[in-house]
Amino acid sequence: MTAPTVVREQVPAVLLRPCPGKQRKPLVTTADIVNRLTYTEVALATCSAQVEGIRQWSEGAK
Structure with a gap:
């Protein structure tokens, strides 16, 4: 008899990348905004x- 094997699915790595961070540059001009x-x-x-x-x-x- 063969023992059962547990297969744990994982979320694809591309979906676990951190979201883009905040920008901290000061807003000086309309172009900055x-x-x-x-x-x-x-x-x-x-x-x-x-x-x-x-x-x-x-x-x-x-």
């Missing part, structure tokens, strides 16, 4: 994609 907003929007999109990827992975693992 626009750049910060652009960076923030991209950072949010990156994190949202990771969370969505984890959700999809989790649903597929059922």
Whole structure:
């Protein structure tokens, strides 16, 4: 008789990367504000994609 083997699934590493960090550069000009907003929007999109990827992975693992 063969003993059962436990297989533990792991979230893909690409979905576990840290989200982009905060920007600390001072806001001096309007361009600084626009750049910060652009960076923030991209950072949010990156994190949202990771969370969505984890959700999809989790649903597929059922």
